[in-house]
Amino acid sequence: MKIAIVLFNLGGPDSPEAVQPFLRNLFSDPAIISLPSFFRLPLARFIASRRTAKAQGIYAKIGGSSPILGQTEAQARALEDALGPGHEWRGYVCMRYWHPMTEAVVRSVKRFAPDRIVLLPLYPQFSTTTTASSVKAWKEAAATAKLNVPTQTVCCYPDEEGFIAASVELVKQGLAEAESRPTRVLFSAHGLPEKVIKAGDPYQAQVERTAKAIADRIGGLDWSVCYQSRVGPLKWIGPATDDEIRRAGKDGKAIVLYPLAFVSEHSETLVELDMDYRELANESGVPAYIRVPTVGTHPAFIEGLANRVRAILAEPQVAICHGATAMPCSGDHRGCPLIAGSV
Numbered sequence: 510m511k512i513a514i515v516l517f518n519l520g521g522p523d524s525p526e527a528v529q530p531f532l533r534n535l536f537s538d539p540a541i542i543s544l545p546s547f548f549r550l551p552l553a554r555f556i557a558s559r560r561t562a563k564a565q566g567i568y569a570k571i572g573g574s575s576p577i578l579g580q581t582e583a584q585a586r587a588l589e590d591a592l593g594p595g596h597e598w599r600g601y602v603c604m605r606y607w608h609p610m611t612e613a614v615v616r617s618v619k620r621f622a623p624d625r626i627v628l629l630p631l632y633p634q635f636s637t638t639t640t641a642s643s644v645k646a647w648k649e650a651a652a653t654a655k656l657n658v659p660t661q662t663v664c665c666y667p668d669e670e671g672f673i674a675a676s677v678e679l680v681k682q683g684l685a686e687a688e689s690r691p692t693r694v695l696f697s698a699h700g701l702p703e704k705v706i707k708a709g710d711p712y713q714a715q716v717e718r719t720a721k722a723i724a725d726r727i728g729g730l731d732w733s734v735c736y737q738s739r740v741g742p743l744k745w746i747g748p749a750t751d752d753e754i755r756r757a758g759k760d761g762k763a764i765v766l767y768p769l770a771f772v773s774e775h776s777e778t779l780v781e782l783d784m785d786y787r788e789l790a791n792e793s794g795v796p797a798y799i800r801v802p803t804v805g806t807h808p809a810f811i812e813g814l815a816n817r818v819r820a821i822l823a824e825p826q827v828a829i830c831h832g833a834t835a836m837p838c839s840g841d842h843r844g845c846p847l848i849a850g851s852v
């Protein structure tokens with residue numbers, strides 16, 4: 510059988526000139542700004558133009574562009590290898606806000622003429638702002654292109670065995686670097702506006718599940734969950750990562766920081782965590798600041814994704830969790846509160 514695996518990620522600008530259109534795409538998404546298009550689209554233009562200089566400054570610190578595409582391509586190739594013989598697997602990277610974007614990827618997949626399609630978000634924790642947005646865009650583009658192939662969606666995998674095993678190994682390496690200093694592990698995730706969570710998005714609950722699974726596996730940790738990357742005037746979920754860094758400084762604790770909602774490196778890890786928060790940790794008197802790398806192509810993580818793909822292909826029913834409920838999905842769709850096609 511020919512099987513296309515579509516790996517969803519956010520995407521990032523590939524040049525300084527791409528920053529503004531990338532931001533415009535992001536803020537035009539109704540999953541990010543839930544207003545009718547009449548208001549949303551002009552607002553998106555306005556916010557994007559206001560944020561461009563700041564965002565260009567962020568990307569300038571890492572050479573003017575995001576490395577997210579190369580990293581995601583490497584994950585797609587590693588996944589094809591891990592899935593091995595038996596079927597003709599092909600991994601397609603599909604970015605939400607910068608190239609390669611949905612319509613173009615749908616056309617590439619159609620040319621491949623697969624028997625089955627698996628949609629695989631590179632977001633371990635489900636959110637309406639990420640996974641649901643990508644799935645919705647995919648379904649619309651697939652319908653327009655008349656790509657009528659049985660399609661199944663992995664909704665989330667907050668405590669998938671391979672993802673947790675890879676995370677545990679990386680956090681343990683960070684702890685070893687902290688040596689015998691009193692240490693706190695900060696599990697830092699991209700934040701969300703509070704109103705998104707109040708509307709039933711399971712992201713925060715799933716982030717906490719990931720953190721607990723890692724902490725339980727290591728045992729004996731001083732740890733907390735915090736949220737980074739706040740944008741805009743709304744109230745976001747907390748505690749904020751910068752506040753947790755200051756608190757660790759006051760408590761005289763070294764920090765091992767693990768970005769548990771990202772599976773690759775990009776501006777939010779390479780600039781916000783490695784530059785801005787490292788500086789804040791120094792200023793706050795934190796004895797040591799160790800940033801744990803994301804799972805990337807760690808073999809246990811990739812094997813975990815491959816297992817998810819194999820498992821969902823063996824299931825007779827498509828199930829997808831869209832977060833319109835306070836009940837977080839179990840991550841393997843068993844007991845998933847939401848059923849097929851509900852995004």
Ligand SMILES: C=CC1=C(C)c2cc3[nH]c(cc4nc(cc5[nH]c(cc1n2)c(C)c5CCC(=O)O)C(CCC(=O)O)=C4C)c(C)c3C=C
Pocket residue numbers: 519520521522532535540541560563564567575576577632636638639699700701702740770771775776777
């Ligand atoms: C778990 C992953 C992510 C969630 C949830 C998410 C929500 C979210 N993001 C914004 C606004 C921005 N995000 C930006 C960059 C960015 N966001 C994620 C992931 C999640 N976002 C990633 C991986 C990246 C990095 C992209 C790259 O560099 O390759 C940006 C652009 C950078 C900047 O200007 O700071 C914005 C803006 C909102 C508003 C939101 C939820 C409502």
Ligand SMILES: [Fe+2]
Pocket residue numbers: 699738
């Ligand atoms: Fe973001």
Ligand SMILES: [Fe+2]
Pocket residue numbers: 664665828829830838839840841842845846
């Ligand atoms: Fe689910």
